[in-house]
Amino acid sequence: MMELECVAENRCFAGSVRRFRHFSNACQTPMRFAVYLPPQAQKERLPVLYYLAGLTCTEETFLIKAGAQRWAAELGLILVAPDTSPREARLPGDDAHWDFGMGAGFYLRAAQAPWQQHYQMYDYVTEELPALLAQEFSVDATRASIMGHSMGGHGALICALREPQRYRSVSAFAPVSAPGQVPWGEKAFTGYLGEDRQAWAEWDASRLVLRQRFPGEILVDQGLADPFLKEQLRPEIFSAACAEAGQPLRYREHAGYDHSYYFISSFMEEHLRHHAAALQV
Numbered sequence: 001m002m003e004l005e006c007v008a009e010n011r012c013f014a015g016s017v018r019r020f021r022h023f024s025n026a027c028q029t030p031m032r033f034a035v036y037l038p039p040q041a042q043k044e045r046l047p048v049l050y051y052l053a054g055l056t057c058t059e060e061t062f063l064i065k066a067g068a069q070r071w072a073a074e075l076g077l078i079l080v081a082p083d084t085s086p087r088e089a090r091l092p093g094d095d096a097h098w099d100f101g102m103g104a105g106f107y108l109r110a111a112q113a114p115w116q117q118h119y120q121m122y123d124y125v126t127e128e129l130p131a132l133l134a135q136e137f138s139v140d141a142t143r144a145s146i147m148g149h150s151m152g153g154h155g156a157l158i159c160a161l162r163e164p165q166r167y168r169s170v171s172a173f174a175p176v177s178a179p180g181q182v183p184w185g186e187k188a189f190t191g192y193l194g195e196d197r198q199a200w201a202e203w204d205a206s207r208l209v210l211r212q213r214f215p216g217e218i219l220v221d222q223g224l225a226d227p228f229l230k231e232q233l234r235p236e237i238f239s240a241a242c243a244e245a246g247q248p249l250r251y252r253e254h255a256g257y258d259h260s261y262y263f264i265s266s267f268m269e270e271h272l273r274h275h276a277a278a279l280q281v
């Protein structure tokens, strides 16, 4: 078995951004993730905030582009960003599409061949990575929250709705929150899960919330100049499902903002403060 290999380290706001490679038992291939350790991590165990990135991103995208480290250093939060799919174990056609396969793992448990061999991102993110962090870093494993963007917003919502006991809070930027009813999600779910749409409900935030609420307010920010808004994101479906379920949702729309990290970085401080309040830091 491969040890945790540090492949890069950069000082940042008096803490450090580190990138790691390790063998994943869940995905049965080496995986990568990035961590931001604020300066307080040298002295005490800190809560952890997971960030799940979107289509085409790597473990590095969030820490380069979102500007979260400044607030994490102030608030004493460890940030963790996993890669968006397996990459080293190659599967036929895995790089043929930017919205399916490599860089597009959709944070679920693939059930269809050949993807089920390695695309077990849900177990990787919710179980294997937290256990590894608790073992290797000064993490308070009892205090975790989760956030994400687009495909990663979908990931954050399904992790929190499926296993609310694992997370104190959840937030998303422009999430794919009704994947069973939009082209990105239909393509990914057909490929990873198969044609049976009943099985898709397990991985669709707009259907999960009707079965189990998250015990806290979900924060969602959406730019109104987002080119994916009407076809791929369709936040009105998730908002309606939350209303039907009685799920507290703080859904905010922002005129002029698009789908990019310029949008994400503009509201990152508010998301980190939302999580810090739940994590009591």
Ligand SMILES: N[C@@H](CCC(=O)N[C@@H](CSC=O)C(=O)NCC(=O)O)C(=O)O
Pocket (backbone or CB within 6 Å): 053, 054, 055, 056, 057, 061, 065, 098, 149, 150, 151, 152, 259, 260, 261
């Ligand atoms: N095909 C394009 C667009 C890919 C893109 O917009 N990816 C978003 C996430 S979309 C939903 O999950 C993203 O976060 N991109 C990274 C970035 O730095 O903006 C392409 O390949 O660029």
